[in-house]
Amino acid sequence: MANLQSIMDHAVAVARKAGEVVREALSDDRKVMMKSSAVDLVTQTDQKVEQLIIQSVKEKFPSHRFIGEESVAAGEACVLTDDPTWIIDPIDGTTNFVHAFPFVAISIGFAMNKQVEVGVVYSCLEDKMFTARRGKGAFCNGEPLAVSDQTDIQQSIISTEFGANRDPEAVDKIFCSLRNILSLPVHGVRGAGTAAINMCLVASGCVEGYYEIGVHVWDIAAGSLVVSEAGGVLMDVDGGELDLMSRRIIAANNRSIAERLVKEITPFRPPRDDSPPQKL
Template identity: 80%
Template sequence: MADLWQKAMDHAVTIARRAGEVVREALCDDRKVMTKSSSVDLVTQTDQKVEQLIIQSVKEKFPTHRFIGEESVAAGEACDLTDTPTWIIDPIDGTTNFVHAFPFVAVSIGFSVNKQMEFGVVYSCLEDKMFTARRGKGAFCNGEPLQVSDQQDINQSIIATEFGFHRDPETVDKIFSSLRNILCIPVHGVRSAGSAAINMCLVASGCVDAYYEIGIHIWDIAAGSLIVSEAGGVLMDVEGGVVDLLSRRIVAANSRTIAERVVKEISSFGLPRDDALPPSQ
């Protein structure tokens, strides 16, 4: 069975690179923009084209496997993670970045069996960086091993987060209350790449010490979660428990020490209801 998953991972890397070529080509053309839940919740024809490219390619090689894809779910398909081998796809993580040609745009492909991540692939298209991880075998960027930072002092840390698409005052106030708590620890800085997958790869790379977000989806973080853990990092729910990839919230950090301090600061102001969570980018 292990050989089968390696073949699947090899295919994921190949198709992610091909999808990245589609994304780069589209940046040179007219990027037709549509909206989903709001005027700032964007989708493009390229998102839909890339997702179909990945799904069709995988179906040809692994016809019994299931899919959870951002655009498929947006079109009405169920978002259920079962024990069946499942490809979890974000065709363009960082659609708003893509629309504005902001240079952090990723193709994210995770693969789960028995509800456990077996491999993750995140291709940062414009940087030409291929992040990969296989369960129990480490994490890599363009073939070079990744290792989280050894920073244990939150005061000397850089923290990453995102701000979602909700613009109602109540949700924005909660987001900025959390941000204020983090900044006032104080930390060295807060950063936002505009892509959950890339933020998690930055944690795995050691240049960001933690990333937190409330409102992300499983396709945003499935691949990145394994890349972080295989690089020596830890994953935690924003209330301190075990991460559920379907819960729409996560803390990814270099260590439990940093993760627990982030949890302390972002949980102190209260969490929005699940139906009020801001959608991810």
């Protein structure tokens, strides 16, 4: 049985080290490369930070498995098993990082039996450390977090992102959902540019709901636990149970807000994170 407190402590420590690397890199040349499209970016710092985290974890927990954004991009399988698994996004908000937009997160989740048990999101430019352990609550810099008690979506702020998919059909559905939600009307729609921080804003009580289609398991694993441990709810955009590999999520302060978002979102299904690679 894994010692979850030891895992939490290590995740926090390595997230802080990673944050130092990110902050130092902001003053250097941020060489940018493209992955799936002209708006799906990666930098050498993403790769450096992921290797730092994985190497540190391997030294302390040599039997554990990994799902890392840059490792998957390099061709490793994205498979969540029952084994102890670290789910890592070295820089959640790479486009923010490239532009020095001040919301950049290191996201580290730890799962066993396909369930996230530890979540750490370090908003490194703000120096905010969000942490959660299943059944132990959620915290920011050691202070307890609690979701908003707002039940009226018209009195709410909703966050979302537009993702890297520029396929016209997907873009049309994204903007149809946005129009529906704006027209309720809600108080506002926001986006931090990082799924992990958007979810932590829900957990902090300043945003009532977050939804997105096109995210990956490494974007949401840690943040999902922060939300649920702060008293929030998680579900798929069609109202079903959240599937970490489905690339679709609603995170909200309560079920009422989540279910209203379900009614307004025009869903579509991107390829799952655990889909087999497409043959060329």
